[in-house]
Amino acid sequence: MTSRTPAETARDIPEATVARLPVYLRALISLIEHGISTCSSEELARAAGVNSAKLRKDLSYLGSYGTRGVGYDVAYLRYQIAREIGVTQDWPVVIVGIGNLGHALANFSGFRSRGFRVVALLDADPARQEESVSGIRIRPFDHLETIVAEHSVAIGVIATPAHAAQDVADHMVTSGIRSILNFAPTVLSVPEGVDVRKVDLSIELQILAYHEQRKTQGESA
Amino acid sequence: MTSRTPAETARDIPEATVARLPVYLRALISLIEHGISTCSSEELARAAGVNSAKLRKDLSYLGSYGTRGVGYDVAYLRYQIAREIGVTQDWPVVIVGIGNLGHALANFSGFRSRGFRVVALLDADPARQEESVSGIRIRPFDHLETIVAEHSVAIGVIATPAHAAQDVADHMVTSGIRSILNFAPTVLSVPEGVDVRKVDLSIELQILAYHEQRKTQGESA
DNA sequence: CTCGGTTTGTTCTCAGGTTCACAAACTCCT
DNA sequence: AGGAGTTTGTGAACCTGAGAACAAACCGAG
Ligand SMILES: NC(=O)c1ccc[n+]([C@@H]2O[C@H](COP(=O)([O-])OP(=O)(O)OC[C@H]3O[C@@H](n4cnc5c(N)ncnc54)[C@H](O)[C@@H]3O)[C@@H](O)[C@H]2O)c1
Ligand SMILES: NC(=O)c1ccc[n+]([C@@H]2O[C@H](COP(=O)([O-])OP(=O)(O)OC[C@H]3O[C@@H](n4cnc5c(N)ncnc54)[C@H](O)[C@@H]3O)[C@@H](O)[C@H]2O)c1
Secondary structure, three states: OOOOOHHHOOOOOOHHHHHHHHHHHHHHHHHHHOOOOEEOHHHHHHHHOOOHHHHHHHHHHHOOOEEOOOEEEHHHHHHHHHHHHOOOOOEEEEEEOOOHHHHHHHHOOHHHHOOEEEEEEEEOOHHHHHOEEOOEEEEEHHHHHHHHHHHOOOEEEEOOOHHHHHHHHHHHHHHOOOEEEEOOOOOOOOOOOOEEEEOOHHHHHHHHHHHHHHHHHHHHO | OOOOOHHHOOOOOOHHHHHHHHHHHHHHHHHHHOOOOEEOHHHHHHHHOOOHHHHHHHHHHHOOOEEOOOEEEHHHHHHHHHHHHOOOOOEEEEEEOOOHHHHHHHHOOHHHHOOEEEEEEEEOOHHHHHOEEOOEEEEEHHHHHHHHHHHOOOEEEEOOOHHHHHHHHHHHHHHOOOEEEEOOOOOOOOOOOOEEEEOOHHHHHHHHHHHHHHHHHHHHO
C-alpha cells in the first residue's frame, strides 16, 4: 500500500457513494457515543443499514483505512470520512423564507453539530423582520448579497413558497452561492456549476402511496 | 394498441420512474393552471427538468397515452399518472412528534392538495396535548393503534427525536401501518413488507458540502 | 388521397451501481 | 515460527437506468 498525501486523495468518488458517506459518518458517531473503538465492516454496515460489501467498496474509494483481520478504528475512520465530506470545519449557511418550515429549520440544533452554521435568516416580508429565531434576527431579503460576501457563504437553503423559489435561487447565484438546498416544490434552473438538491415531502409521500396501493391491490385480488 | 383494463396495467414500473412520476404530475398541474391543454414530451420534460427521451420512456410504462405528431392531452395524462401513483383519492396520514418540525408539517397546506389528509397528530409529551395545530388536536401517542384502525391509516410520518424513532416505528408497524416517512436522522429497521423512506436534511447538506469542497479546492490549486 | 412535417414509443448501446466471491493481509494461539 | 481463524480490499458478473436514434403513427394541406 502506498502512502497517500491528502493532496493526492482519489478524485472521483461515485455519486452513490458520496450519498452514503454521511450515513456512515452518523453510524460511526453513534458507535463512539457507545464507547466502541473498533468495528468490522459487517457491524458498521448493519448500523448504517447497507450491505457490507457495498460499505467496504465505498470506503475503499477514500483509501485503505481498515486492517485485515481486525476491522476499522472507529475514531480514525470517522475523521477520514468527515475530512472527505468536508465537514471538519463548519460551513456557513443562509436560510431564505422564514415561515413554518423556515422556523423549524432555524430552531434545528442538528445543524451546528453536523458541520453547518446558520449565519443569517432572510425573509421578504417586513412583518417578519421584527422577529428573532433562536437568537438570530430575521433580516430583509435584499441583504443577501452583503451577507454572502461578508461570511463567504457557499450554501443556501430555500424555504419560500414555490412561486418565489426561482427568484430566490437567481439572487443566490448572483450573490455567489453555488450550492442550494431547495424545500419548495418546484424545479429550479441554475447555471452550470451550481448544485441544487431538493427535499420534497409530497414526492416522498406519493412514492409511498404508489407502493402502498400495490400492496393493497394484491391483497384484495 | 390493445385496450387495457385497469386490472392489467403494467405491473413493474422501475423504481427510478416511480420517483419521477410525482414530478411529472406536478408539472402537468402547473400546465393546467396556465390554461395549456396539450403539450409535447419536449415541453413537459423541460417543465419537469428531465431529458425528453427519459420522459417518454417513463410514460410508456403506464401505457400509450400520447398521440404521435401531436403530443399529450394534459388533463388526461394528469389523471392517468395520478391514478397510477394512487392519489386520485386521499390517503389518511398520522404524524407522530409534534415539535418544531411536526408543527410545520401539520400546518403544511400542500398535504391535502397532493392526495393526503392528516387524520391525527400524536405526541408523547402530555404538555403538548393541550394544543391544537391548524384545527387538529394533539393526542396521546398511545392512541395510535385505535386511530390507525379507525381511519384505516396506511402511512405514518415520524418527526420525533432520533432516539425515539425506532420505538415509534415499531408501534406503527404493530398498529398496521406499512409505509413510513422518517424525518429523524436514524436508520429504522422494519419487517419485510414495510416501506420506509427518509428525509434527511443533514445528509443533503453534507452531499452539497462534499461537492462544494471539491469546487473550492480546484479553484485554489 | 397523398405527401411532408411532427412527435411518440421503442430498440439498442453504454455507463454506473450492486453483489458475490476470494486472494491478500492481519492477529492470536500453540 | 507456523497454522488456524478473521476480515479487508477488489476483480468480475450481474442488474438497473440513461440517452441516442429511428421507425411507426398521426395531422393537415393541397
Ligand atoms: N411546512 C412544511 O412542513 C413544508 C413541508 C414540505 C414543503 N414545504 C415547502 O416549503 C416552503 C415553505 O413552506 P412554509 O410552510 O414554511 O410556507 P410559509 O408560507 O409559512 O413561509 C414562507 C415564507 O417565505 C417568505 N417569502 C415569500 N416570498 C419570499 C421571497 N421572494 N424572498 C424571501 N422570502 C419570501 C414569506 O414571507 C414567508 O415567511 C413551501 O414551498 C412549501 O411548499 C413546507
Ligand atoms: N427541526 C427541523 O428543522 C429538523 C430538520 C431536519 C430533521 N429534523 C429531525 O426531525 C425530528 C424532530 O425535530 P424537531 O426539531 O421537531 O424536534 P422537537 O424536539 O422540537 O420535537 C420532537 C417532538 O417529539 C415528541 N416525542 C418525543 N418522543 C416521542 C415518542 N416516543 N412518541 C411520540 N412523540 C415523541 C416530543 O414530545 C416533541 O414534541 C428530529 O429527529 C430532528 O433531528 C428536524
